[in-house]
Amino acid sequence: MNKYYVNSFDKALLQCSAEELALLSRLWGLDGTASDIVRELYARMQDPIAVRFVWEALSKDEQQVLYQALSVAQGGIRRTDLLIKSHLDPGRYELAIDNLLRYLLLYEQVENVSGKKSNPTSSAAKKLAKNALEKVKVIHAFPDTMKLLYGIGQEIFISDDRATRTLQQLLAQAPDMWLYQGIRRFQGVSWDTDYSRADFKEKIIRTLQKLSDPLAHLPTLSEDARLLYRWLRGQGGRVSMQDVRIHTGLSDHRLWAILHELEHVFLAFDTFSKQERVLFIPRDYASSADPAAGQSAATDEQSEVDTAPKTVLAAEPIVLYDIAVVTNALYQYAMEPTQAGHIPKRIFNKIRPILHGDSIYDYQDNDLYLEVLLAAMRDLRIVQLPESPSEDVKARYEPGSHLDAWALLDLAEQAVQWLQFWVSSGSWHDDRGMNYRPWDHYLLQSRLAREVILRHLSKCTAGQWYTINSLLAEIWQEDAFTARPSSSYARQQTHVNKTPAIREKWNQCDAELYIGILNSTLREMGITSVGFSQENALELERPVNPHVFQLTEFGKSVLATREEVLLEKKQVQPETPAAPARVLIVQPNFELLILQPDLPTLYSILPFVQVKHIGVVSRLTLTKDAVLRALAAGKRVEQIRGALEEHSQKELPQNVLYTLNDWVKNYKEARISQVLLFEVSSEAIAQELCNTPQIKELGLRQIAPCTLVLSSDVNLQQLKRTLEKQGVTVHLSRNIITRSTRYSAATYSIYQ
Known part of the structure; x- marks a missing residue:
């Protein structure tokens, strides 16, 4: 059956x-x-x-x-x-x-x-x-x-929120035997039972409210139940069950027993509130305790953790590695955005697999990570997107004005400069925590939240694990509404505003933003590692938040350097090494290895290699197409050979040198520029115009006895007036394209 x-x-x-x-x-x-x-x-x-x-x-x-x-x-x-x-x-x-x-x-x-x-x-x-x-x-x-x-x-x-009920309302339908079993667990408490049933319940409530520390009268209560109750009290008396799991790391079987323990002594109850399961202390009982004491306990209790978490997401500066990947792609691919501003799929599919950063999805499930990264690189002037030279030619990404300076910075220096950009950026995306719920989110400014969390992280000891709840409790006490400068709570920073109800909203919104920053941008910058209490935390069907974090040695150094830069109000400058680092290995099979994160060395060879992997150890390949594209971008073969020799640990393999020379022999280049053509009536007039200072400074060139050319970037009306002042009658041909009707000139290279 x-x-x-x-x-x-x-x-x-x-x-x-x-x-x-x-x-x-x-x-x-x-x-x-x-x-x-x-x-x-x-x-x-x-x-x-x-x-x-x-x-x-x-x-x-x-x-x-x-x-x-x-x-x-x-x-x-x-x-x-x-x-x-x-x-x-x-x-x-x-x-x-x-x-x-x-x-x-x-x-x-x-x-x-x-x-x-x-x-x-x-x-x-x-x-x-x-x-x-x-x-x-x-x-x-x-x-x-x-x-x-x-x-x-x-x-x-049905919108009858049990979590808003008083203890008296919760006990109204409780069986008498259950009540008597509950009070028998308390020691050193006088329970006068000579009352009617209704009066007896009121007596229980009044007695509980008088207990400054009910746990002191419950010697048989398990240690797990005690720790959970103290933490719940410190969180304002109400938390989601998902947060309970993250904080305790306990199985549902163990939590079932603990919830029974707490309910049987009237300390805490569970229910569904707004379709989310929560654990709560009845509001009339929660308000009887000193909120400040609870918050202090939340800050002090288990702020430092001596044992490593069961699952660790280690910090790694993958954003900086990804910037190098995209820089390489500028030379290797024609990165021409579509009319909608997206990178074409064929190019995206070549670049995305070697990027490390987590995907950022829009409402249509398109991965926007590459475009967000490009927007940040444009803000940093590492790349630029100049306007198209004509309607027939698409605009494409090119190296930016700051790329040469960026390429000279080491890993820590780039991280400092990135943080300076990030704290004020509106283009970068920080993840939210897994339990994020908006609360007047238009008043919450992520840029201010970034400064807040960096300030609190700078107090931490490198290499020490801390509970995320202790960090959030510290932010709640000192900077609860700093990221909400326009809110009424920020304008009235008083203890009255920090009610359990406001704390619950803050936990669901602001706290989730701080958790997301720890687990996304700061982890992907190598600043913080995060840990989970579950062994299979990264494999769960429903993702969970980390419960501990660690400031890395690299992160501590970067934050300290950033503080010095801010105090001295100076720009990050690269340190000049005594001699170029020789960390490059060039193999006869044209494979290149950089055995440590030496970014100046990496950037010196990015224009003429194909990236396979960039990280602690970087793997690249010297290919014919990559070299020819570097030549098209303005590099010379002498520069390519010089960069390899300068950073290589050993002499370059002979076959690599011979092949490199063979590749460049086939390179051909054509430069296309738009100019204004002058045809004058005699060679004497041509010589006279070339010697006229007002015209000579515009870059006039004679290409034939009676023919001259001038860049079309000049102002045509001003040029016409200048020629007429020299007694030259000017005749304009039709459809002259000048700076006002087209964009800057472009250079195109052809190689075979």
């Missing part, structure tokens, strides 16, 4: 394979180690906290379909009718309903159902209706689990 057709949850469990039971165990927050998993699962289905784990694990579509199925009567609902009721397209619906059946949250039966809506009265009509029955698939909820699943589902779909 198919278990999906069994109408009892416990019977369906008995028909599950070991793999299916393991799946259900994870769904219900079990670790799979119980001796009788079926009994444990059956017990969990009557537990509200376990049921919330189930709802939390479902996708949005699965939640929608399950809630609609539970909201009908016990008679079930046709599978086709549930599709209509769920308001999903068929593909998404079928995937959701199949998963719900697999999770044993629903079951399906084929039933005989009449297609007619009327109620026949005569025997003949009844017989006709009986014959008209059709077999259809009907979706049911298990009677064992239906009531509690539906009740918890209402927390998601």
Whole structure:
């Protein structure tokens, strides 16, 4: 019998394979180690906290379909009718309903159902209706689990936020025995039980509010529960369950036990709030503690971590490596943006695989990372996009005016200059944390947030792991609204503004921005490494935020140098080495290796090589096409050979030198420029014009006895007046293109 057709949850469990039971165990927050998993699962289905784990694990579509199925009567609902009721397209619906059946949250039966809506009265009509029955698939909820699943589902779909209730409201329906079991866990507390049931609940609340440290009266409470409660108090009394997982690194099975511990002593409760599962302290109980003390505890508690995290994303200056990759591409490809401003796909597909940076997607899932990087390089004047020389020729990216100076900087110097650009840039994109939710985001200025986080990072010790929560708590205390200078909170920087409600919004928006900066730009600049509490954190279906960070030695040095540059108000200047570094290996097979990140050496050879990989060790190839393109860009073979010899550890292989000379023999170049042509009536007039100072300084050249040329960049009207003052009658041909009607001249090279 198919278990999906069994109408009892416990019977369906008995028909599950070991793999299916393991799946259900994870769904219900079990670790799979119980001796009788079926009994444990059956017990969990009557537990509200376990049921919330189930709802939390479902996708949005699965939640929608399950809630609609539970909201009908016990008679079930046709599978086709549930599709209509769920308001999903068929593909998404079928995937959701199949998963719900697999999770044993629903079951399906084929039933005989009449297609007619009327109620026949005569025997003949009844017989006709009986014959008209059709077999259809009907979706049911298990009677064992239906009531509690539906009740918890209402927390998601009905706007009655349990997290806003007082402790008294939460305890209103609690059984007396459960209350007595809770108060028996406290030691050294006088509970006067000679009251009515309602008065007794009020007595519990008043007694709890008087306890300056309830944990001191709960000696049997586990250490994990104590740490979680202290942290929750420091976070303003409300956090998402996802943040709980990140902070604790505990499994759902262990969290299930801890949530029960905290709820059984009335300290904290879980629920769904605005479709997100949260852990909260009742608002009348949370407000009784000293918020400042809680924030201080959040700052001090576990700020430094002695053990390395289970998963580490190491810092590496990949943005600087990627800038070098794109610089090489300027020489190797005709990077001509389309009318929409995008790099053509054929060029993009050649460059993107050797870039290190994470993708940045637009709403159409186009990867914009290369274009964001190019925009930053244009702001730094490393590249430029001059206007097209004519309508028939496309504009293309070229080396910028600052490239030569940039190429002389070492890795740390480039990082300092990049940070100076980044803190004020509007073109660079910082990732957000995984739990980001906008909160007046138009008032949040990323550029100010960058300065804030750099200032706080400069206080850290290089190589030491710190919890991200401790950094966020410090920013909350000192710079909570610095990145929101236009907000009312910033204009009234008082303790009154730092309420738990505001802290929750700040955690979901501003804090997620700081987490994103740590895990994206600063990590990709080699400034910070980040760590995760889960061993497989990078493989999870739903990405999570890191929970610890580390300032690298490189990052500490860069921040210190940046401080010196800012104090002295000077530009970053390259240090002049005593002699060029010889870190280049040129192999007879034309492969080039740079065994350390020496950027001046790298940039000296980028114009005439093909990049394979740029990083701590860079791999490049000397090719005929790359060399000829370098010649087209204005390089000479002597410069190419000189750069290789200057930085090579050994003499260049003879075959490389011979081949290099053979390649350049085939190079041909043609320069196309637009000029104004002068045809004068005699050679004497031509000589006279060439010797006239006002015209000579414009660059007039004689190319034949009666023919002269002049750059078309001059102002035509001014030239005409100058010639007329010399007594020359000027006749203008039609369709003369001057600076006002076309763009600057261009040079094109042809090689074979």
